[in-house]
Amino acid sequence: MGYAGQEKTAFSLLISDLHLCDSRPAITAQFLGFLQQQASQAEALYILGDFFEYWAGDDDLAQHQPIIQALRALSEQGTQLYFMHGNRDFLIGKAFAAAAGLTLLPDPTLVTLYGKRALLSHGDALCTDDVAYQAFRRQVRAPAWQENFLQQPLNARKAQIEALRQRSEQEKSGKQESIMDVNAEAVAALLREYDYPELFIHGHTHRPALHPLEVDGRRVDRWVLGDWYEQGSCLVVDRQGVRNQQLP
Numbered sequence: 001m002g003y004a005g006q007e008k009t010a011f012s013l014l015i016s017d018l019h020l021c022d023s024r025p026a027i028t029a030q031f032l033g034f035l036q037q038q039a040s041q042a043e044a045l046y047i048l049g050d051f052f053e054y055w056a057g058d059d060d061l062a063q064h065q066p067i068i069q070a071l072r073a074l075s076e077q078g079t080q081l082y083f084m085h086g087n088r089d090f091l092i093g094k095a096f097a098a099a100a101g102l103t104l105l106p107d108p109t110l111v112t113l114y115g116k117r118a119l120l121s122h123g124d125a126l127c128t129d130d131v132a133y134q135a136f137r138r139q140v141r142a143p144a145w146q147e148n149f150l151q152q153p154l155n156a157r158k159a160q161i162e163a164l165r166q167r168s169e170q171e172k173s174g175k176q177e178s179i180m181d182v183n184a185e186a187v188a189a190l191l192r193e194y195d196y197p198e199l200f201i202h203g204h205t206h207r208p209a210l211h212p213l214e215v216d217g218r219r220v221d222r223w224v225l226g227d228w229y230e231q232g233s234c235l236v237v238d239r240q241g242v243r244n245q246q247l248p
């Protein structure tokens with residue numbers, strides 16, 4: 001890969017909800033181009049979950065080699081790579097992180113970006129009105145459940161994920177849009193807990209926007225990342241601030 005010797009500029013990129021999978025090769029191609037162009041100049045790239053359409057376990061690395069190798073090449077030439085789990089790829093583990101040269105971050109994580117405190121999250125944990133989803137989430141995020149699930153053969157896991165995907169799509173079609181958005185009280189409580197960071201950045205809802213909030217009289221900019229279904233996009237953060245960039 002042609003990344004060697006690339007100068008870094010003082011900016012960081014954040015992306016989420018690419019939903020990479022074999023059935024949408026154009027998105028993978030756009031992502032690989034994004035790594036070579038924008039991301040190779042950045043100091044850091046934060047991937048805030050649902051990078052893959054789904055992840056069945058780190059014993060499925062072979063299928064995703066082009067993506068893993070491209071991440072690793074970028075990491076080796078000096079862009080810091082960070083990864084936070086989404087609701088579709090929370091089974092990504094240490095083997096994937098090592099192979100791709102990235103650091104796993106817990107959800108949420110507070111970082112400092114060019115002098116501003118920024119709280120990063122995937123966002124699904126804040127959709128507290130989606131009671132059925134939160135019950136499901138508690139179940140599958142339990143370490144004991146995951147250990148048990150990962151002991152099953154890969155093809156058996158994939159069959160269960162397929163069944164879950166169908167059930168999820170069916171249930172979503174019966175849920176109101178507002179139920180599948182973040183809950184304002186849950187957002188405020190989280191921002192209070194983290195002492196009102198200047199920035200709160202998350203994905204998951206696929207509703208890219210800037211929401212300037214006031215929580216207990218304190219200003220917090222909530223930035224929602226876009227998905228990559230129709231077009232790739234990212235947030236660029238530098239000393240000037242934050243902006244959304246649509247990819248060509």
Ligand code: LP5
Nearest residue numbers: 054087088127132133136160161163164165168171172180
């Ligand atoms: O992802 P998105 O935005 O489309 O939908 C989410 C919620 N759905 C999910 C499911 C994933 O999309 C699908 C695959 C994930 C793979 C994970 C791998 C390991 C787990 C394997 C478990 C078998 O996260 C959706 C939310 C939506 O966000 C908006 O916030 O509404 O939640 C649901 O639709 C979940 C249902 O409400 C509850 C499902 C109960 C399922 C019970 C177990 C079924 C097991 C089937 C297999 C035998």
Ligand code: MN
Nearest residue numbers: 050086087204
């Ligand atoms: Mn998600």
